[in-house]
Amino acid sequence: MLSVFTVSIGFGIVLPLLPYLIERLLGVGGDAAQVSRHTGLLTAVYTLSLFLFAPLWGRLSDQRGPRGVLLIGLLGFGVTMLVFSFVESLVAVYAERFLSGMFAAAVTPVAAAVIGSVATTEQGRARRLALVSVTGISGFLLGPMLSVFVTRFAAATFNLSLPSGSVAIPLSATALLAFLVASAVAFSVPNDEGHSRSPKTTKASGDQKAWLVPKLLILTFIVSVGVGVFEVGLALRGKQELGLSPYQIALMFTECSLVMFVMQAIAFSPWFKPDTTRWLIAPALSVLAAGLFLVPWASDFKLMLVVIGAVAASAGILSPILTYWISAKAGSEQGWELGKQTAASSLGTTLGSAAGGILYSTVFLPGASFVLSASLAMLGFLLSLGLPRLLMSSSPFSRPISVRLSTKK
Numbered sequence: 001m002l003s004v005f006t007v008s009i010g011f012g013i014v015l016p017l018l019p020y021l022i023e024r025l026l027g028v029g030g031d032a033a034q035v036s037r038h039t040g041l042l043t044a045v046y047t048l049s050l051f052l053f054a055p056l057w058g059r060l061s062d063q064r065g066p067r068g069v070l071l072i073g074l075l076g077f078g079v080t081m082l083v084f085s086f087v088e089s090l091v092a093v094y095a096e097r098f099l100s101g102m103f104a105a106a107v108t109p110v111a112a113a114v115i116g117s118v119a120t121t122e123q124g125r126a127r128r129l130a131l132v133s134v135t136g137i138s139g140f141l142l143g144p145m146l147s148v149f150v151t152r153f154a155a156a157t158f159n160l161s162l163p164s165g166s167v168a169i170p171l172s173a174t175a176l177l178a179f180l181v182a183s184a185v186a187f188s189v190p191n192d193e194g195h196s197r198s199p200k201t202t203k204a205s206g207d208q209k210a211w212l213v214p215k216l217l218i219l220t221f222i223v224s225v226g227v228g229v230f231e232v233g234l235a236l237r238g239k240q241e242l243g244l245s246p247y248q249i250a251l252m253f254t255e256c257s258l259v260m261f262v263m264q265a266i267a268f269s270p271w272f273k274p275d276t277t278r279w280l281i282a283p284a285l286s287v288l289a290a291g292l293f294l295v296p297w298a299s300d301f302k303l304m305l306v307v308i309g310a311v312a313a314s315a316g317i318l319s320p321i322l323t324y325w326i327s328a329k330a331g332s333e334q335g336w337e338l339g340k341q342t343a344a345s346s347l348g349t350t351l352g353s354a355a356g357g358i359l360y361s362t363v364f365l366p367g368a369s370f371v372l373s374a375s376l377a378m379l380g381f382l383l384s385l386g387l388p389r390l391l392m393s394s395s396p397f398s399r400p401i402s403v404r405l406s407t408k409k
Helices: 002-029 032-065 066-084 090-104 109-116 120-158 169-190 205-240 246-267 274-297 301-330 334-358 368-383 387-392 399-407
Strands: none
Touching: 002 032, 002 090, 002 109, 002 120, 002 169, 002 205, 032 066, 032 090, 032 109, 032 120, 032 334, 066 109, 066 169, 090 120, 090 368, 109 120, 109 301, 109 334, 120 169, 120 246, 120 274, 120 334, 120 399, 169 399, 205 246, 205 274, 205 301, 205 334, 205 368, 246 301, 274 301, 274 368, 274 387, 301 334, 334 368
């Protein structure tokens, strides 16, 4: 959980201040279109790196154990954050974002795979995967506000003259956190213990997984496209159209993360059975589509907060639900399947972020990126209509894991 929190807080620190950082690096020759394009592309580079490397790290975790993979990810992530603290070139920022995403890809899916491997009941699997997701949301929740408050505090305390968009101080602190968590992982995370406890997939469940998992991965991709468009569009719209301050933009991201946090806590609370979450997929996709469509028409800060709540609630609840069901169908290949989910999520976020930046200033269709992502979410809604029946029909995962293990013997 601390590992996931670390990489999430690193991403959360950068995103809200990215337009200001780009504006400073471009200098007087930069215009709004360039800022929006680079904001989208830099976010896309990070998530593209996640897409490329997450399945590889997951497969390596299945074969060699998770501890070494987590250590490489955390140490590498810490180094890239430390280097980013001193970067003053746009080309170097692109390189740093790619490397940072590569090492972050070794953390989140592998941490989730460890949880999926050692769970003894479906209730335990669902609750623990939700905790990992909530931890990631918490890092993203604290990142934007910390990037503003820590920088202001350091500037006031040490009488520093920091340029607009500077992230040197919070990123250095994030690097230190990554190194500390890596030392804890070295002593506390088992390397291969628990992998043999994960049930192997039977032929029946394998046949079903061949149809179900790709559909769940497609839905993960669709949700991530919407999130990528939303995140980049939120920062750009707040700065360029609504004239909001960095504090207000950070507050919007904080609200987004807080709503996600609450919705995930409710969906995977002890009062709900994990298998009932399958009924929430289609309604959440419809709310996501409506929220994305309405973003360009939210004309002030208060209306933006309302729309943000709708998008955050739907996207926040979909992510852990899809993770849970993919893990439930993964059998002994937790790292591989969850790595593929991270890849699907990252590819969607990459395309969404790039579209959010490139299409943001288009004149032929106001809010083009939001309209297109809303249409994609409606397609996901149609694909999800038959999922509740398919997820539970002839599934060995409807029984507790302990029962399945005893029947194997």
